[in-house]
Amino acid sequence: MKQVILTGDRPTGRLHVGHYVGSLKERVALQNTGLYDEIYIMIADAQALTDNAEHPEKVRQNILQVALDYLACGIDPSKSTILIQSMIPELTELTFYYMNLVTVSRLQRNPTVKAEIQMRRFEASIPVGFFCYPISQAADITAFRATAVPVGEDQMPMLEQCREIVHKFNMTYGETLTDPQIVLPQNQACLRLPGIDGKAKMSKSLGNCIYLSDEPDVIKSKVMSMFTDPNHLRVEDPGKVEGNPVFIYLDAFCRPEHFAAFLPEYENLDALKAHYSRGGLGDVKVKRFLNEVLQAELQPIRERRKEWEQRLPDVYEILKAGSMAARQTAAKTLRDVRHAMQIDYFSDEMVNR
Ligand code: TRP
DSSP states (O other), X not given: OOOEEEEEEOOSSOOBHHHIIIIIHHHHHHHHHTOOSEEEEEEOHHHHHTTOTTOHHHHHHHHHHHHHHHHHHTOOTTTSXXXXXXXXXXXXXXXXXXXXXXXHHHHHHOHHHHHHHHHTTOTTOOOXXXXXXXXHHHHHHHHTTOSEEEOOGGGHHHHHHHHHHHHHHHHHHOSOSOOOXXXXXXXXXXXXXXXXXXOSSOOGGGTOOOBTTOOHHHXXXXXXXXXXXXXXXXXXXXXXXXXXXXXXXXXXXOOHHHHHHHOTTSSSHHHHHHHHHHSOOOHHHHHHHHHHHHHHHHHHHHHHHHHHHTTHHHHHHHHHHHHHHHHHHHHHHHHHHHHHTTOOTTTSOGGGO
């Protein structure tokens, strides 16, 4: 079987380090293994519109920001197809057919939808489109016959819902759609990077993000303002490492060579953690180290982003060519779907069916 990756992001803002460790880094690594026959990276503008209907200009502007972040992180357009969701109208048609295979109560039970409804204070005024976005996401994944979907942990319920749709479709209309697997980062700390304020999620609306495109001084001031163990008041106090955002970030980003380069008095992260737990290690020192680590990781990304910013016509060309190529793939799946559903009226002899 062909190995196919599909994944994507909503263009509602620039991407941040949570996106990076949670999924982007993994995508680039998978891309560079050479083990995949096709890789599709989707800028999910139609999905972004499900809760930004009044702000199409915001979605439009952020398509470019997300594309720049992709290219900056090492998504290589010669290996991966970057596409804009709304340029593939076949996805909308698939969504409409899949809607018949999902109940309202099943959507209401989707934990991600539930949490987002709460966060956006939608209560009873949820746009129907927003409520149905898990179905549209199933269309995204199945249209490309994805076998692997590298995403953040928060997308797990979306994948489960997608697989249910695949099974129901195949049972009802015959084996047609491909069953996808979720690919999560191995590193626990990368699964859900907290915000710099220690809140469970890094999110633009909470204002607690470090962006991939932040300038060095901005990164530094964000790191120095990060929450740590609230009971670690004096340097001598024993500190808590678990749940401490600064250490979670170090778990996510720090590699042994960072100690040799920036903090040679410790052998590794375990040694640093042991000292912090024992007492005698101040937050400022740990934050300074984290700042060095982040600067080292983000500098090449920021520089590559700036190079692409000088080549915007090329970026648009990549999006256009990617969207056109992707449309071909989706159209083929839609043909298979229509055939399975027996609604391919004029493409075969109607009389024989
Ligand atoms: N829901 C994803 C997010 O919020 C974006 C997305 C849209 C996606 N379609 C997808 C992710 C298909 C993976 C596969 O970031």
